[in-house]
Amino acid sequence: MHFIGKDIDQYLSQREYVDTAVVPLLELNLNPSDLKSSAGASEYLQSLTALLEKQFKGRILLFPPLSYTSGADRERVAEEISAEMKKAEFKHVFYLTTDAAWRSVEKLENVLWLPAIPTMDMDRNFKQSVMEDQLRQVLPLFLKEWS
Amino acid sequence: MxxxxxxxxxxxxxxxxxxxxxxxxxxxxxxxxxxxxxxxxQKEGGDFVLTDQRVDEVTEEPVRVDFTFEQTDAWYVSEVTSSAWVYKEGDKLIALSPVCKHLGCTVNWAGDPEQPNRFFCPCHAGRYEKNGQNVPGTPPLGPLDEYDVQEQDGYVAIGVVKANTLVV
Incomplete structure (x- = not known):
């Protein structure tokens, strides 16, 4: 489910089934030289999480990307978001990111780091198949966590 | 006079x-x-969407067929890719919607290796028979929806979604 009014109504009535939160972590880097790769990573992360939501609509609540600046203190971001997530009492919380800085942050559990693939120049069908390949890498991690 | x-x-x-x-x-x-x-x-969106799946390659084993159409959401027009599970029953083409009737996840044919002749929903282990009939005792409360389907120049064309007509 998406973090929109209509889906939240359904979430509130089906809480026992929707037990997993997915939070994309997105770095904003507006240096002229990094702007394009930052935007490409954003596109990749959002297409991937949208596909993931389509597959697991009835079990995950997909949050809008948590965006932070390139200089942000990841430790602090981690503390704040995990404290906020605790309030909603999800059984599982996944963080998806393309930002390598998260690999050294210990405070967050279940951070799935994926290298961003620049999909902007691909034609639609090719992009679709690339993204589905990417999705297939992520699905088993969810199924393993749930089992 | x-x-x-x-x-x-x-x-x-x-x-x-x-x-x-x-x-x-x-x-x-x-x-x-x-x-x-x-x-x-005039009905809009009642048309069939042509896919790139050849009809003569469809067997009795359901295959996933993707198709893309334009969806207008208020002022925002987007291209949406959906899929259907297509198989043949005798000579009749059948296309089932992959949307689980429980909470809307995407179901897979033979998604569970232990039950290779059923649709499986990975979210809450919902199961459906090949004709879309939900297996009692699993979370889904109704059968999978069905698409109107026809052959156009040898390719599968998918129409509007409707309630399942195969389950008796």
């Missing part, structure tokens, strides 16, 4: 009735037109 002459009174009566009738019709016609408008409206 006929004998029953039209009197002045009769003539005026006929004329007024005729003119009045036209005026009443002029008022009623637009009203009737408004009332029946929904029936006359």
């Amino acid at each position: 006929s004998n029953n002459r039209v009197s002045r009174r009769q003539f005026l009566g006929y004329t007024l009735t005729g003119v009045g009738g036209f005026m009443a019709a002029g008022m009623l016609m637009p009203m009737v037109r408004f009332a029946v408008d929904p029936v006359l409206q």
